[in-house]
Amino acid sequence: MTSPENQLSDFLADVGRLREAVSSQVVGQRALFDGVLTCLLAGGHALIEGVPGVGKTLMVRTVADALSLRFARIQFTPDLMPSDLVGTSVLREDGTRRFEFAPGPVFAQLVLADEINRATPKTQSALLEVMQEHTVSVAGVTHTLAEPYCVLATQNPLEMEGTYPLPEAQLDRFLLQLQVPFPSREELHQILDRTAHGEPPPKPGPVLSPERVLALRGVVRQIAVPHSVQDYALRVLEATHPERARELPRITRFVRYGASPRGAQALLLAGKVRAALAGRFAIGEQDVRAVAQAALRHRLILNFEGEAEGITPEALLDDVLGTVR
Numbered sequence: 001m002t003s004p005e006n007q008l009s010d011f012l013a014d015v016g017r018l019r020e021a022v023s024s025q026v027v028g029q030r031a032l033f034d035g036v037l038t039c040l041l042a043g044g045h046a047l048i049e050g051v052p053g054v055g056k057t058l059m060v061r062t063v064a065d066a067l068s069l070r071f072a073r074i075q076f077t078p079d080l081m082p083s084d085l086v087g088t089s090v091l092r093e094d095g096t097r098r099f100e101f102a103p104g105p106v107f108a109q110l111v112l113a114d115e116i117n118r119a120t121p122k123t124q125s126a127l128l129e130v131m132q133e134h135t136v137s138v139a140g141v142t143h144t145l146a147e148p149y150c151v152l153a154t155q156n157p158l159e160m161e162g163t164y165p166l167p168e169a170q171l172d173r174f175l176l177q178l179q180v181p182f183p184s185r186e187e188l189h190q191i192l193d194r195t196a197h198g199e200p201p202p203k204p205g206p207v208l209s210p211e212r213v214l215a216l217r218g219v220v221r222q223i224a225v226p227h228s229v230q231d232y233a234l235r236v237l238e239a240t241h242p243e244r245a246r247e248l249p250r251i252t253r254f255v256r257y258g259a260s261p262r263g264a265q266a267l268l269l270a271g272k273v274r275a276a277l278a279g280r281f282a283i284g285e286q287d288v289r290a291v292a293q294a295a296l297r298h299r300l301i302l303n304f305e306g307e308a309e310g311i312t313p314e315a316l317l318d319d320v321l322g323t324v325r
Contacts, residue, residue: 004222004281007219007222008219008276008279008281011216011219011276012276012277012279014207014208014212014216015037015216015277017207017208018037018063018066018067018207018208019033020207021062021066021204021207022059022062022063022066022204024201024204025058025062025201025203025204026055026058026059026062027055027183027187027190027191027194028055028183028184028187028190029054029055029059029180029183031178031181032048032050032055032056032059032178032180033059033063034277035048035176035178035294036059036060036063036152036178037063037273037277038175038176038270038273038274038291039150039152039175039176040063040067040148040150040213041213041216041217041220041273041276042175042217042220042269042270042272042273043148043217043269044150044174044175044176044266044269045131045150045151045152045153045173045174045175046150046151046152046153046174046175046176046177046178047116047153047154047155047166047171047174047176047177047178047298048152048153048154048155048177048178048179048180049154049155049156049177049178049179049180050154050156050179050180050181051156051180051182052156054180054181054182054183055180055183056154056180057073057112057114057154060073060110060112060152061073061112062203062204063110064109064110065203065204065205065206066204066206066207066208067110067206067207067208067209067210067213068206068208068209068210069108069109069110069148069210069213070107070108070109070110070146071108071109071110071111071112072105072106072107072108072110072111072112073105073111073112073114074105074106074111074112074113074114075114075115076113076114076115076116076117076118076119076123077118077119078118078119078120080119080120080123081123082122082123082125082126083104084104084123085104085105085106085123085126085127085130086103086104086106086126086130086136086138087101087102087103087104087106087107087136087138088101088102088104088138089101089102089138089139090102101138101139101141101143103136103143104136106127106130106136106145106151107136107143107145107146109145109146109147109148109149109150109210110150110152111149111150111151111152112152112153112154113127113151113152113153113154114153114154115154115155115156116153116154116155116166117155117163117164117165117166118163118164119164120164121164121167124164124166124167124170125167125170127151127170128169128170128173130145130151131151131170131173131174132173134147134149146210147210147214148210148213148214148217153174168257168301171298171299172260172262172263172299173262174298175266175269175270175295176266176270176291176294176295177294177297177298178294219276220269220272220273220276221272223272223275223276223280223281223282223283224281224282224283225268225271225272225282225283226282226283226284228285229271229282229283229284229285229287229288230268232285232288232324233264233267233268233271233288234264235324236267236288236292236296236320236321236324237258237259237261237263237264237267237296238258239251239258239320239323239324240255240258240259240263240296240299240300240316240317240320241255241257241258241259242255242256242258244258245258245320247323248319248320248323250311250315250316250319251316251319251320253305253306254302254303254305254306254309254311254316255300255301255302255303255306255316256301256302256303256306257300257301258299258300259296259299259300260299262299263295263296263299266291266295266296267288267291267292267295267296268283268288270291270294270295271283271287271288271290271291272287274287274290274291275287289321292317292320292321293314293317296313296317297313297314297317298313300313300316300317
């Protein structure tokens, strides 16, 4: 049986190969890669916000290629129907007449839901079972999706006309909300060097298998969580609730609902991945603080006064992390 030390060493070596393969195609965006990797290794999904052209689609496609995962990109539009996502029964005539299920694009393993807020709530809700249960139910038959399975949804934070806000129940099913920054000037130079001069770099071949990704998930699950760290995560979670945030006046004034229990799960799972990436066998409070913004920002629901004052969830979480000890 492989020792924990060797398991963690192999874990870091595999992640290093994956990081090298992705960096050969994507300039910068280390935080985005770490967020996508965290979701894959924690068994969750991510909501990605960023302006067009910053490498979101390229990042996801490159990760899928490097991990030998079946990839599907779905462009969400107002006329998209639930059956366009999950599939439908079609009539086959090849000597006999019968209905046969034709799977939709969600039957991939790494699904990029592009501009998810452009589809109607009816279509968005088709992803709820997919994201939570990793199954699809059509015509009374439940189909199980192949593992590992991950949905990465994007939103354009600038163009909001003609969009449908994601319902709170769906937002809560995203492990992390990742924000993609605009590249620096040096990174822009590298992008132009790769894309505007000569041939683009060749696509990397597969570096890990889907089975190996599942094995890496097992390593993450073994990362220890001291009771004191778990208690700290719960105190951070409770501090986002206005009825429990006694020392946080802005929480009580501007927040309608705090983060759900899934927020605590996200804090610990993402913290475990961060600890493993740092070569540690147990998570600490610093790991919880490092992932708190991505794990909780989309779970805070502001009241009318908070929205009118232009208060951001990030600012409120800064108050929480600066107060809870």
